[in-house]
Amino acid sequence: MTPNDLSILSLYSAMAVYALAFIAFAIDLAKRQASKDATPIPAEATGEVSNRRSSADGGSTITSTRLSARIANDAVAPWGRSPSLRVGVSLTVLAWVLHLAADVLRGVAAGRVPWANMYEFAMTGTLVIVTVFLVVLTRVDLRFLGTFVVGMVLVLLGVATLNYYVDVVPLPPALQSVWLIIHVFVATLATGFFALGFALSVVQLLQSRREGLVAGVREMRLRMLATLPSSTTLENLAYRVSIVGFILWTFTLMAGAIWAERAWGRYWGWDTKEVWTFIIWTVYAGYIHARATRGWRGSRSAWLAIIGFAAVIFNFTIVNVFFKGLHAYSGL
Amino acid sequence: MSRPSDHYDSRPPAAESGITQPALGFGGWLRWFWRQLTSMRTALFLLLLLAIAAVPGSLVPQRSSDPNGVTQYFADNPDLAPALDTIQAFDVYSSAWFSAIYLLLFVSLVGCVIPRTLHHARALRAQPPKTPARLSRLAGFTTRQAPAGTDAATASESARKLLKAAGYRVTLFSRGDEHSVSAERGYLRETGNLVFHSALVGILVTVGFGSGFGFSGQRVLVEGQTFVNTLLAYDSFNPGRFFDDTTLDPYKLALEDFDVTYETKNVKAFGQPVDFTADVTVTHRGEGATPGEVKVNAPLRTGGTDVYLLGNGYAPTVTVKDPRGNVVFTDSIPFLPQDPNLTSLGVIKVPDGLAEQVGMIGFFYPTQAAGDTGAYFSSHPGLEYPVLTLRVYAGDLGLNDGVPTSVYALDTDKMTPLTGGDTGVDALELMPGQTGDLPGGMGTVTFDRADPDAADDDFSGSVARFASFDIHHDPTQGWVLLFAVLIMLGLLTSLFIPRRRVWVKALPQTDGSLRMEYAGLARGEDPALEAAIAAIADKHAAAVSGPAPLVPASQQI
Numbered sequence: 018m019t020p021n022d023l024s025i026l027s028l029y030s031a032m033a034v035y036a037l038a039f040i041a042f043a044i045d046l047a048k049r050q051a052s053k054d055a056t057p058i059p060a061e062a063t064g065e066v067s068n069r070r071s072s073a074d075g076g077s078t079i080t081s082t083r084l085s086a087r088i089a090n091d092a093v094a095p096w097g098r099s100p101s102l103r104v105g106v107s108l109t110v111l112a113w114v115l116h117l118a119a120d121v122l123r124g125v126a127a128g129r130v131p132w133a134n135m136y137e138f139a140m141t142g143t144l145v146i147v148t149v150f151l152v153v154l155t156r157v158d159l160r161f162l163g164t165f166v167v168g169m170v171l172v173l174l175g176v177a178t179l180n181y182y183v184d185v186v187p188l189p190p191a192l193q194s195v196w197l198i199i200h201v202f203v204a205t206l207a208t209g210f211f212a213l214g215f216a217l218s219v220v221q222l223l224q225s226r227r228e229g230l231v232a233g234v235r236e237m238r239l240r241m242l243a244t245l246p247s248s249t250t251l252e253n254l255a256y257r258v259s260i261v262g263f264i265l266w267t268f269t270l271m272a273g274a275i276w277a278e279r280a281w282g283r284y285w286g287w288d289t290k291e292v293w294t295f296i297i298w299t300v301y302a303g304y305i306h307a308r309a310t311r312g313w314r315g316s317r318s319a320w321l322a323i324i325g326f327a328a329v330i331f332n333f334t335i336v337n338v339f340f341k342g343l344h345a346y347s348g349l
Numbered sequence: 350m351s352r353p354s355d356h357y358d359s360r361p362p363a364a365e366s367g368i369t370q371p372a373l374g375f376g377g378w379l380r381w382f383w384r385q386l387t388s389m390r391t392a393l394f395l396l397l398l399l400a401i402a403a404v405p406g407s408l409v410p411q412r413s414s415d416p417n418g419v420t421q422y423f424a425d426n427p428d429l430a431p432a433l434d435t436i437q438a439f440d441v442y443s444s445a446w447f448s449a450i451y452l453l454l455f456v457s458l459v460g461c462v463i464p465r466t467l468h469h470a471r472a473l474r475a476q477p478p479k480t481p482a483r484l485s486r487l488a489g490f491t492t493r494q495a496p497a498g499t500d501a502a503t504a505s506e507s508a509r510k511l512l513k514a515a516g517y518r519v520t521l522f523s524r525g526d527e528h529s530v531s532a533e534r535g536y537l538r539e540t541g542n543l544v545f546h547s548a549l550v551g552i553l554v555t556v557g558f559g560s561g562f563g564f565s566g567q568r569v570l571v572e573g574q575t576f577v578n579t580l581l582a583y584d585s586f587n588p589g590r591f592f593d594d595t596t597l598d599p600y601k602l603a604l605e606d607f608d609v610t611y612e613t614k615n616v617k618a619f620g621q622p623v624d625f626t627a628d629v630t631v632t633h634r635g636e637g638a639t640p641g642e643v644k645v646n647a648p649l650r651t652g653g654t655d656v657y658l659l660g661n662g663y664a665p666t667v668t669v670k671d672p673r674g675n676v677v678f679t680d681s682i683p684f685l686p687q688d689p690n691l692t693s694l695g696v697i698k699v700p701d702g703l704a705e706q707v708g709m710i711g712f713f714y715p716t717q718a719a720g721d722t723g724a725y726f727s728s729h730p731g732l733e734y735p736v737l738t739l740r741v742y743a744g745d746l747g748l749n750d751g752v753p754t755s756v757y758a759l760d761t762d763k764m765t766p767l768t769g770g771d772t773g774v775d776a777l778e779l780m781p782g783q784t785g786d787l788p789g790g791m792g793t794v795t796f797d798r799a800d801p802d803a804a805d806d807d808f809s810g811s812v813a814r815f816a817s818f819d820i821h822h823d824p825t826q827g828w829v830l831l832f833a834v835l836i837m838l839g840l841l842t843s844l845f846i847p848r849r850r851v852w853v854k855a856l857p858q859t860d861g862s863l864r865m866e867y868a869g870l871a872r873g874e875d876p877a878l879e880a881a882i883a884a885i886a887d888k889h890a891a892a893v894s895g896p897a898p899l900v901p902a903s904q905q906i
């Protein structure tokens with residue numbers, strides 16, 4: 018068996034284990050949904066009045082920072098005893114190890130960094146997403162995002178192995194540069210953070226809808242949301258993750274410009290890939306501004322984080338495969 | 350005003366009702382307009398608009414990056430293309446509408462940054478604000494109790510020292526027997542933010558004006574040829590608006606050798622190029638020749654210019670003789686590659702010396718192979734079985750019309766085909782070293798070997814290669830890089846340095862003990878505020894009631 022065969026085997030094993038982890042995380046969500054405890058307790062009783070107030074009204078800084086410090090689960094109906102969560106995390110770690118092995122073996126097989134075509138980029142990118150998720154887990158309990166993160170990684174890996182697979186081939190001269198290592202890796206890392214910010218923003222939107230309903234209607238279909246942190250906490254988390262992504266993306270853009278100067282003789286030429294990198298950067302700059310603009314905090318800014326991540330995915334898939342440009346590195 | 354009025358952290362507008370206001374004068378309107386332009390909402394709106402406006406340029410080919418694509422688009426969409434052209438869809442990034450958006454954005458940015466810079470300069474010298482009367486409503490509020498007999502002034506002095514050592518700017522306040530410290534830190538956050546935004550303006554200005562001071566030019570060199578860095582030697586030359594071509598440093602650049610390495614081990618990538626190296630020599634005026642190298646990701650920087658390797662291909666050497674054997678034409682002609690296996694297309698024009706002007710359209714196959722239909726193609730980019738085919742035309746080459754003609758195209762409108770088609774004569778087909786007859790006894794064509802001494806069946810060096818170089822000069826690149834670094838540093842400080850106020854208050858209690866209150870206020874995102882205040886409280890309480898004897902404050906000052 019060649020290292021590349023081993024890499025493929027390891028990747029398929031990782032996907033199988035991710036699938037199991039996905040099931041475990043989904044079971045946890047289902048239990049939350051079914052749980053009687055998840056019925057919201059009246060706000061006054063928990064002293065969470067201020068939390069629940071949508072920050073879209075420009076709520077005072079004091080409130081939001083007090084919450085952001087309490088990054089611990091400030092759910093209405095706290096939920097921390099699910100064994101399926103622990104199983105999910107353990108399986109994710111196992112799958113991550115296999116995934117890492119697959120990635121390293123691919124690098125060994127190719128004799129270079131394993132991110133030089135779309136297949137490799139997807140494999141490394143998803144590895145980074147899971148890594149970021151696991152690292153963040155050591156500091157903040159975001160296990161409730163497991164279904165989402167693992168699910169997304171599974172879909173991306175599925176698409177990559179089915180549609181993007183290419184054999185190991187040597188690097189064309191255009192890609193032989195240290196900037197391939199730096200620029201592409203940092204872009205991948207940024208994507209990992211954006212992905213997490215995206216997931217948190219989606220949950221934030223759902224949560225803030227629930228919070229809007231709580232006062233009037235007692236019933237809400239997504240009862241599991243009551244076991245998740247308040248929308249303000251989610252918003253602060255999403256923001257913190259996304260700004261890390263933004264800084265990395267800024268660096269990606271600059272490193273790309275430096276590379277473009279060396280390879281093509283100009284640092285910026287509005288090539289399609291450059292255009293989309295710029296668009297993504299601008300959308301996230303908009304997101305950061307929205308967070309600082311009265312009337313735009315809360316749900317509106319969350320939509321910008323979601324649009325930003327959609328643009329990241331668009332840039333990686335559609336732009337790479339269908340748009341014409343100098344960045345012809347998909348390997349397809 | 351420090352921040353735009355609709356910044357979430359500024360005071361909400363004091364019930365300012367625009368409707369019932371008396372009519373604004375011209376100055377009033379101007380001020381209103383300026384306030385709108387420099388508001389957060391406008392900045393946000395313009396940023397998002399800029400993102401949207403950038404999209405069409407990725408959907409439609411752009412003249413700046415893909416001129417051939419534009420030509421093709423016009424051919425494919427004859428109705429749509431002119432309409433799109435009127436709205437500058439092929440020049441999006443220099444279009445009036447795109448420029449309008451980013452210029453407005455930058456006016457807004459400047460209008461926003463200047464007052465903030467002034468305000469920040471003042472804030473840097475100002476004292477922290479007075480301690481609020483009630484701390485209990487502020488973030489991270491916590492209290493500690495000091496044993497009876499602890500002096501309030503001493504306690505607040507010790508808090509002052511502690512906060513100062515932690516990098517806070519501090520002021521002491523006292524009201525009655527209540528003593529307090531007001532402290533603030535993190536001014537660097539705002540500094541970083543201002544550096545960031547100013548550097549953005551810096552980039553825009555440098556890019557906007559800077560490109561005017563440089564040039565870019567292209568030159569194709571066949572192995573063995575030399576180029577002198579002067580205006581006339583360029584195949585094409587695009588000077589910036591302010592560029593003075595007398596400043597060109599006339600160094601000589603010779604292409605000695607062009608090496609290509611193909612993958613030969615990995616069957617899945619057999620024939621894929623893995624390395625291009627142009628070995629050159631550079632000769633500066635009054636100096637000896639120095640060897641150099643240009644590779645795809647490694648430009649050669651010399652004589653104030655950057656030399657990039659952008660393309661390469663084969664340049665077959667062709668010699669044409671008249672029927673008496675006199676050479677009427679001999680040259681190495683760059684053939685343009687048409688596919689990854691370097692099937693290449695080139696044009697040979699022989700204007701003088703033959704009975705008529707002769708033009709030839711040539712296909713060069715480095716490794717010739719024939720398909721099922723008999724059509725030739727190249728099966729490998731290296732020189733394994735090189736074949737040159739030539740279709741010959743006679744007539745008017747159109748060189749004397751005064752209209753510039755491309756060396757890569759042959760206009761056959763006024764020419765008669767002598768081979769192929771209905772002529773019944775096959776196209777010429779030559780391997781390196783072979784000679785063929787032109788139709789009608791007009792003369793002969795020889796495909797010269799580039800390595801006359803090599804063995805007959807070793808073709809590896811039989812055809813010369815050419816390299817196309819882009820030669821650039823951009824004096825502003827260093828500035829752009831500097832601003833980029835400032836952007837990065839500004840961003841890091843402004844997003845990660847917390848700006849916060851902290852207050853410590855010492856309140857003597859009726860029982861003689863001392864109640865100490867701590868609280869803070871975040872200015873911007875500050876997730877660690879509470880933890881920081883708790884840490885300060887613990888440290889301070891330990892210092893106040895710790896074993897070390899307390900020195901009365903009066904003796905300290």
Ligand code: HEM
Nearest residue numbers: 302305309353387388389392457458461541542545840843
């Ligand atoms: C070229 C357009 C602009 C870009 C790319 C941009 C980008 C950014 C970025 C990335 C940040 C976050 C980093 C930091 O705090 O330094 C930021 C913050 C900020 N920007 Fe801009 N900006 C632009 C224009 C403007 C304009 C026109 C204004 C004024 C209306 C403005 C006001 C601010 C303010 C007040 C903050 C701080 C937000 C906070 O308090 O968290 N920006 N900007």
